[in-house]
Amino acid sequence: MDTEAGHAITDADIAAGRRAYELDRAHVFHSWQAQGPFTPMTVLKAEGSLVWDGEGRRLIDLSCQLVNTNIGHQHPKVVAAIQEQAGKLCTIAPQHVNDARSEAARLIAGLVPGDLNHVFFTNGGADAVEHAIRMARLHTGRKKVFSAYRSYHGGTHLAVNVTGDPRRFANDDGDSGVVHFLPAYTYRSYFGATTQDEESERALRHLTDMIELEGAGNVAAVVLESIPGTAGIYLPPDGYMEGVRELTRRHGIMLIADEVMAGFGRTGKWFAVDHWDVIPDLLAFAKGVNSGYVPLGGVALSDAVFETFRDRPYPGGLTYSGHPLACAAAVATINAMRDESMVENAERLGREVIGPALRAMAGRHPSVGEVRGTGCFWAVELVRNRETREPLAAYGGSSPEMNQVVAALKSGGVLPFANFNRIHVVPALNIDDALLREGLAVLDSALDVADGFVEA
Template sequence: MTVTEETAALPNGLTVADARAEAARAYELDRKHVFHSWSAQAEIAPMTITASQGSYVWDGEGNRLLDFSSQLVNTNIGHQHPKVVAAIAEQAAKLCTVAPQHANAARSEAARLIAERTPGELDKIFFTNGGADAVEHAVRMARLHTGRYKVLSRYRAYHGGTDTAINLTGDPRRWPNDRGSAGVVHFNGPFLYRSSFYAETEEQESQRALEYLDKLIQMEGPSTIAAIILESIPGTAGIMIPPPGYIAGVRELCTRHGIVFIADEVMAGFGRSGKWFSINHFDVVPDLLTFAKGVNSGYVPLGGVAISPAIYETFAHRPYPGGLTYSGHPLATAAAVATINAMADEGMVENAARIGAEVIGPGLVALADKHPSIGEVRGAGVFWAVELVKDRQTREPLAPYGGSSPAMNAVIAACKAGGLLPFANFNRIHVVPPCNVSEDEAREGLAILDSALDVADAAL
């Protein structure tokens, strides 16, 4: 890097040289004192991020990377959006914090804006600190409302890292935490590419998955089941869009048996799939809807549960036995107000739908035609998965379920070397840029991914 580049300013005002020094200190302290989630502590070398702006981040060496991960699929409006940054500063100057039993303007307005966008009459909002505790409280509400305990959730799903949420989760992160005592029953959901139902069409997959779920409910005892929880579009597990009729079929089963239907929109919500909430793709209204991440682009931790009139009435004259010190924190809800207004004013949800339909979707299909390592691409909006395989005929994944592989690691390294920060899980690269990503940025990311997939092809 030249002297001129060393003295160039990053978006946060630091020179590259100063950012490097700050990053070195941050890394040193991280390795001395920070305990990382989902990691073997002595075996990781975390990337240091020194600056971010829009769809880009800068690493500790001053390299700019296009953020095709949206971090953990939560920076739906990109990094450092000036309207949200200003709203947080304004709220901090006015009222930094207040106990949740008191009304405050930021929380009230955030609740109104969210309720305007939820499907049906999910007009009451309980705020949490994030997605996992939103799921915890949704399940608690369902159990108290029905007087039942069991909850059904699908394999290939993620619902959070707290005790109830991790037991609901249907991927390997559950295994070390699951003692089979949480009242959770897992089932196979529809996923035609790796069908559990020997289906050959989306119609067959939907029908057979619903028949299987119906039989499972009968065998478990409908009167014992409090809730069925589903990610409207599963996220970390692979962005498998439910086939036509499936979500409506689950809704019908829940209605028939008095089971609460919980839609988990923590990752899929707030524009990610090209609609405010992904369940809107299926014209279905759940009884409870959990959200987090995109509600304020992750700028301040926030989650929540949107509640139906029937479940609200359960607690109208009966205290709800749950709460959080930071429920509806003013800084977090002020960020949500600014985020939702920015998304609406700037047409970000519509942009996500257009970019998905016109750029990312066709671009990934073109990559699949070119690269034999791609088994399938699937998604909507700015919510896509690229399934990498060793063999298209056998569909053997490039990395095993629950793990990685040298070939997969090489693909991820090639993405980063090319200037792309990917979201990867097992044998998949997820293409999940911000909802306001530009067409040029989306094409730039696809071009870098194109080059990185040459590494995957070479491993076949």
């Protein structure tokens, strides 16, 4: 639950925050930024779904930072577990057994679908995707990897080449063995589809043709975000995921489900693939596995893939694979999610609170082209014209208009997640209903700003 008790920000806190900002700008090199004009926000404190900025201003966190604090900030059970583990065993090399990693692996294997009974731990989502691809290539003896446009799979070298959005461009060498295909995306259909059935059928036909033209015997894996995250939270149409699974199985191609953002309750189920009862060969996870309290990611792999490496060494590893502090946080997070029914609550919030509120906003605001999502995973697509669907910011960038919408959200007391022409509503799975409604009301008001840019 969210609380503001005990969170009065003092002058000393603010002074410390200003000092931290000075040091940051002097010495910290930030991700995805031109370093000179960047003015990052200082965070002094956080609890539940609230953060306090460098001036002591309270903000409702509807971003979950980078959609990873699934159980909110400073959950006492997870904080206590990290403290207890630190007192017992802070770190140990990955070739040794430690109880936190063993229990985390057991819990995760019990949650993922099918026979994904083995877990390889990484430091985060990008290296989870990289290792899943390496495993698929070694298992199949093939090189090519298929990935959709309008996707994001991480910032490391292979992961960013697998990525299908413009963040790939500056790092795309064209020699990574990656083949990109057009996704099933009903709102902006690449196939001229006007219905869910048409989109699914045509997108599957496109992928089938692409695989055949590239040579199915050359393809190691298809990598898919089960529900794309920063690419737009666009849910695959009915039948698409099942069709991809059947297609990959037919050709002996590994299906890698990227659940880095969509996993661990975000969509109202433990994993997004559970919405379609699809069982991948490998599943990459991170973020929500321990709410980001200590960096952790991993790959859950099927028994068949595991058998490839029973007597053959796996050529890969990380110094911090299965780090005790990270795994202790994962164990505490998963247990807290179960004990407090957070996954079920995420489904309820999407069905009863977020979905109805966003659909009502779409009816009031001509700037809203579409709202879509499930659980605590929603996107509001902003357009200049509903008929032409011209986005409020071009694909791959922002715009002064979107900046004004984001500024209105922040001035209203909401920390938003914005990407291109979209505002994503991605709160913690345990956010208080009243606090969520307060944040949604701020979004409703901010959309008045977006409406001012609508063209007839």
